[in-house]
Amino acid sequence: MAVADSHDTHDDHHDLYDHGEFIAHHFDSAEQQFDSGKLGIWLFLVTEILFFSGLFVAYTLYRTNHPEVFEQAHVFLNKYLGGLNTIVLLFSSLTMALGVRSAQLGRNKNCSVYILITMVCATMFLGVKAVEYSHKWDMGILVRSSFDLTYTHPTPTTEIGKSLHISDYLVYLCIVPALLFAGFVVASAISKLINKNMLAKFLMAMAITVSGYFLGVCIGIIFMSATDAETGSSHASVIAEQPLMLLASTQDDHSDGDHDEADHDKADHDKAAGDPSHDGEHSDNEEHFGAHPADGGEASFDDHHPDPSTLDRDIGIFFSIYYCMTGLHAIHIIGGIIALGWLYWRSLLGHWRTDYFGPVDYVGLYWHLVDLIWIYLFPLLYLID
Amino acid sequence: MVDANTRQKLFGTPETNFLNCSKGWKSWAFTLDHKRIGIMYLIGVTVALFLAGIFALVLRSHLFTFDSTMLSDDMYNQMFTLHGAVMVFSFIIPSIPAALGNIVLPMMLGAKDVAFPRMNLASFYLWIIGTGCLLGAILSGKGLDTGWTFYTPYSIDTNTGVIYATFGAFILGFSSIFTGLNFLVTVNTMRAKDQGWFKLPLFVWSLYATAIIQVLATPVLGITLLMLIAEKTLHIGIFDPKYGGDPVLFQHFFWFYSHPAVYIMILPAMGVISELISVYSQKRIFGYSFIAFSSVAIALLGFLVWGHHMFTSGQSLVVTLIFSAITFTVAIPSAVKVFNWLATLYKGSILLNTPMCYALSFIFLFGIGGLTGLFLGALSTDIHLHDTYFVVAHFHFVMVGGTLTALLGGVFHWWPKIWGRMYNDFLGRVGCFLVFSGFNLTFFPQFVMGSRGMPRRYASYDPEFQAFHQLSTVGAFVLGIGILLSFVVLVYAAFRGPRCSSNPFRAASLEWQSSSPPDFHNFIQTPVLTDPYDFESQVYDEELDTYIPREFANPDKVAPRKEPVHH
Ligand code: HEM
Ligand SMILES: [Cu+2]
Numbered sequence: 001m002a003v004a005d006s007h008d009t010h011d012d013h014h015d016l017y018d019h020g021e022f023i024a025h026h027f028d029s030a031e032q033q034f035d036s037g038k039l040g041i042w043l044f045l046v047t048e049i050l051f052f053s054g055l056f057v058a059y060t061l062y063r064t065n066h067p068e069v070f071e072q073a074h075v076f077l078n079k080y081l082g083g084l085n086t087i088v089l090l091f092s093s094l095t096m097a098l099g100v101r102s103a104q105l106g107r108n109k110n111c112s113v114y115i116l117i118t119m120v121c122a123t124m125f126l127g128v129k130a131v132e133y134s135h136k137w138d139m140g141i142l143v144r145s146s147f148d149l150t151y152t153h154p155t156p157t158t159e160i161g162k163s164l165h166i167s168d169y170l171v172y173l174c175i176v177p178a179l180l181f182a183g184f185v186v187a188s189a190i191s192k193l194i195n196k197n198m199l200a201k202f203l204m205a206m207a208i209t210v211s212g213y214f215l216g217v218c219i220g221i222i223f224m225s226a227t228d229a230e231t232g233s234s235h236a237s238v239i240a241e242q243p244l245m246l247l248a249s250t251q252d253d254h255s256d257g258d259h260d261e262a263d264h265d266k267a268d269h270d271k272a273a274g275d276p277s278h279d280g281e282h283s284d285n286e287e288h289f290g291a292h293p294a295d296g297g298e299a300s301f302d303d304h305h306p307d308p309s310t311l312d313r314d315i316g317i318f319f320s321i322y323y324c325m326t327g328l329h330a331i332h333i334i335g336g337i338i339a340l341g342w343l344y345w346r347s348l349l350g351h352w353r354t355d356y357f358g359p360v361d362y363v364g365l366y367w368h369l370v371d372l373i374w375i376y377l378f379p380l381l382y383l384i385d
Numbered sequence: 386m387v388d389a390n391t392r393q394k395l396f397g398t399p400e401t402n403f404l405n406c407s408k409g410w411k412s413w414a415f416t417l418d419h420k421r422i423g424i425m426y427l428i429g430v431t432v433a434l435f436l437a438g439i440f441a442l443v444l445r446s447h448l449f450t451f452d453s454t455m456l457s458d459d460m461y462n463q464m465f466t467l468h469g470a471v472m473v474f475s476f477i478i479p480s481i482p483a484a485l486g487n488i489v490l491p492m493m494l495g496a497k498d499v500a501f502p503r504m505n506l507a508s509f510y511l512w513i514i515g516t517g518c519l520l521g522a523i524l525s526g527k528g529l530d531t532g533w534t535f536y537t538p539y540s541i542d543t544n545t546g547v548i549y550a551t552f553g554a555f556i557l558g559f560s561s562i563f564t565g566l567n568f569l570v571t572v573n574t575m576r577a578k579d580q581g582w583f584k585l586p587l588f589v590w591s592l593y594a595t596a597i598i599q600v601l602a603t604p605v606l607g608i609t610l611l612m613l614i615a616e617k618t619l620h621i622g623i624f625d626p627k628y629g630g631d632p633v634l635f636q637h638f639f640w641f642y643s644h645p646a647v648y649i650m651i652l653p654a655m656g657v658i659s660e661l662i663s664v665y666s667q668k669r670i671f672g673y674s675f676i677a678f679s680s681v682a683i684a685l686l687g688f689l690v691w692g693h694h695m696f697t698s699g700q701s702l703v704v705t706l707i708f709s710a711i712t713f714t715v716a717i718p719s720a721v722k723v724f725n726w727l728a729t730l731y732k733g734s735i736l737l738n739t740p741m742c743y744a745l746s747f748i749f750l751f752g753i754g755g756l757t758g759l760f761l762g763a764l765s766t767d768i769h770l771h772d773t774y775f776v777v778a779h780f781h782f783v784m785v786g787g788t789l790t791a792l793l794g795g796v797f798h799w800w801p802k803i804w805g806r807m808y809n810d811f812l813g814r815v816g817c818f819l820v821f822s823g824f825n826l827t828f829f830p831q832f833v834m835g836s837r838g839m840p841r842r843y844a845s846y847d848p849e850f851q852a853f854h855q856l857s858t859v860g861a862f863v864l865g866i867g868i869l870l871s872f873v874v875l876v877y878a879a880f881r882g883p884r885c886s887s888n889p890f891r892a893a894s895l896e897w898q899s900s901s902p903p904d905f906h907n908f909i910q911t912p913v914l915t916d917p918y919d920f921e922s923q924v925y926d927e928e929l930d931t932y933i934p935r936e937f938a939n940p941d942k943v944a945p946r947k948e949p950v951h952h
Binding site: 024025026032035036039040043044046047048050051052053054055057058061062143144145146314316317320321323324328 | 500570622628629
């Protein structure tokens with residue numbers, strides 16, 4: 001509480017500010033407080049949408065300029081995993097809505113259960129995402145500058161990776177959740193021992209929440225191998241359709257890509273010195289941006305596109321956008337989980353009453369927005385054709 | 386009617402007030418009181434102003450001679466970048482809303498606090514962290530040399546502290562969003578009973594319009610800076626032409642925020658001026674609804690003109706024409722305000738005290754700043770003037786001549802309310818005179834230089850410009866002395882000034898119905914709703930030597946109304 005709140009003159013006009021338990025001193029009524037919170041959260045959601053809008057604009061721009069790249073690139077995304085995550089999030093929105101309803105009715109126990117389910121869904125989503133990310137990193141599908149597509153999956157080197165036949169990256173992505181899980185379980189046990197039952201319950205729920213992540217990882221791996229044939233064949237079809245592109249991708253990244261990354265100043269210097277390859281790259285690049293979308297289409301690619309490496313570069317941009325968008329979204333999911341954890345704690349304390357349930361309502365709205373953003377990301381990234 | 390005792394209690398000098406109701410540094414660091422947060426913000430932005438001001442004086446000293454060797458070229462670049470970045474992101478954007486607005490806005494609504502006090506405090510701490518990161522660019526030893534605009538591709542290639550600085554600006558963006566969001570909700574839900582939208586003081590309208598921009602534009606800057614950071618660290622290829630990215634896209638994103646941001650800077654200033662002009666003319670503001678709606682119009686139109694910063698960056702001709710045309714329309718609501726202020730002055734009983742001197746300076750300087758904006762918005766002239774000192778002069782006339790002047794005016798106006806003490810008006814006016822004349826001496830020659838082709842952001846220049854630069858440098862020091870003097874006058878007044886009454890200026894907006902300094906809860910008793918521009922609603926009370934609402938006055942002594950109430 002604010003230090004300033006406790007000052008002495010407060011008592012003078014106490015009757016004027018005779019408030020219920022959860023009404024902050026500066027509000028006149030529960031209603032005013034609720035309305036303020038509601039308007040506040042809606043405005044916050046507006047800022048969130050605008051925050052993502054920058055990325056959507058970048059997406060639209062690059063997609064209109066290079067539609068072919070988007071068509072080629074999206075086959076590397078597994079739409080079954082994406083679809084699975086969509087369903088998980090939709091379901092979590094449902095449980096969230098039920099949680100809000102229970103809070104409105106003052107049913108704290110139900111509310112806590114629904115919130116727990118929502119949190120588990122959220123971590124499941126992250127688990128599936130981890131499978132997707134690690135698979136891509138294995139194949140060298142990275143952001144533009146480090147994009148280095150290979151079809152061989154490197155053999156795992158970590159012990160766990162070897163024994164479970166999973167990607168090293170996935171193992172790394174599981175370290176923090178594993179530590180969290182262990183931490184929560186131990187902390188829960190300790191609180192139980194010192195008779196802090198409420199805290200023990202809360203920490204246990206957090207452990208369950210984190211375990212959702214591993215559930216997601218498992219389901220993700222199963223889905224992935226089940227649909228492997230499918231995705232494998234689509235990789236293959238790309239190879240068949242566009243041999244040039246793949247050739248370019250490997251070439252570019254071994255000769256030019258490293259060079260770009262290693263030494264910017266040198267690149268500039270080379271350019272000034274009239275290095276032909278760089279001049280080519282720069283002018284080419286300008287042409288690319290000025291070009292009408294049709295110019296950059298398949299036909300020109302096969303027949304008279306001067307430098308196939310441009311296409312490869314743009315495929316990398318698709319994944320740059322993909323990682324920015326889904327990464328930012330994942331950060332929002334994590335933020336959501338923290339907020340939900342706080343709600344869970346307050347439900348355990350039995351804070352919600354028919355006249356006081358604002359926080360659940362607000363976090364619920366936020367959660368629906370995060371869900372909604374995914375509903376846009378999924379078709380835009382995964383379902384391009 | 387209330388008895389003398391109650392009057393004394395409500396409007397006399399209080400024993401306990403928000404300044405002394407609790408003590409110790411914790412009672413400030415963790416306060417949720419909007420007035421204390423506002424004061425902390427005021428201190429913060431003052432520090433930023435002085436810091437960036439020192440950079441400016443160093444720059445101006447360097448430019449005193451055309452072949453100066455005071456700074457190396459690199460140092461020069463770093464100086465102007467830090468000057469600009471700190472001034473824009475840490476000083477001018479939070480200055481009026483977060484410092485003055487924070488203190489005054491809830492009181493103008495008769496509320497006890499802003500809607501979200503914790504968020505308000507968080508905003509202040511984000512300001513500290515953000516400013517820290519921005520300055521971290523210097524502390525890291527790398528500096529920053531991109532200019533405050535962080536234009537790609539240079540910002541990607543340079544190995545100075547762009548990441549620190551952009552991260553700082555990102556955090557400062559959130560600080561600004563928090564303030565804006567808070568104000569929007571506060572104005573919507575916490576107005577006094579029966580206080581309709583058209584009974585709000587115009588300062589509130591302008592803060593509301595500002596808050597709309599803060600909430601709608603700042604997130605775009607946030608994501609842009611994040612993408613820039615990603616570009617610099619991971620090379621994602623969205624802005625970097627080396628990887629197929631589009632550097633001009635960065636400019637679009639940047640100005641999509643930063644043009645509206647110039648209205649974040651000027652709209653609150655216009656709000657302050659509306660208050661000052663009306664109070665110190667003791668005359669109802671002319672064209673209330675025009676001023677109110679012109680704020681909103683500026684806020685909305687401001688989103689459609691960002692391309693006027695990019696006339697020479699390679700936009701299509703059609704787009705350029707459209708941006709130019711809309712830029713002209715933005716000048717209309719600005720001019721509407723200026724004419725309304727002038728009409729308010731007409732036949733008013735004008736009190737030429739310090740705040741009013743600042744207000745009049747504002748009208749003059751903003752007039753020049755706004756009109757030269759039109760030169761820049763016109764395509765043919767902008768091709769010539771773009772990136773010259775003409776642009777530098779233009780935006781300093783609006784930002785310093787406009788916003789800083791209004792900030793000083795506003796601070797002088799509300800200072801007695803905040804501290805319950807009066808400043809030395811004579812020295813205040815001397816300060817104002819120094820600021821005004823120093824400012825003109827600094828920046829007027831820059832118009833001339835710019836139109837003759839002196840490019841901006843250069844560490845050296847042709848000898849023919851030396852005389853102008855020297856005038857400018859001298860002016861900058863005069864301006865600096867003026868600001869310093871005002872600062873001394875204010876600080877002295879806050880601690881040693883003579884006690885003043887609750888409403889020494891006969892202002893009618895609600896914040897003057899509290900004691901000076903106000904109570905922790907702002908008002909001991911719910912204030913009576915008065916029309917903020919009906920000065921007849923306030924009558925002089927001899928015992929307390931102050932103006933109080935008619936409703937509270939002793940009926941035997943009240944002079945009858947001179948003019949009828951109108952709404
Ligand atoms: C009356 C309306 C205004 C118009 C028509 C206008 C127009 C313009 C134009 C066309 C430019 C671009 C010049 C160029 O780079 O070639 C410009 C630059 C600028 N204006 Fe304004 N302006 C107006 C008001 C303001 C206000 C109120 C502010 C701030 C308080 C402001 C701040 C700036 C800044 C900071 C720049 C330069 C940014 C940079 O390149 O670093 N302007 N203005
Ligand atoms: Cu602009």
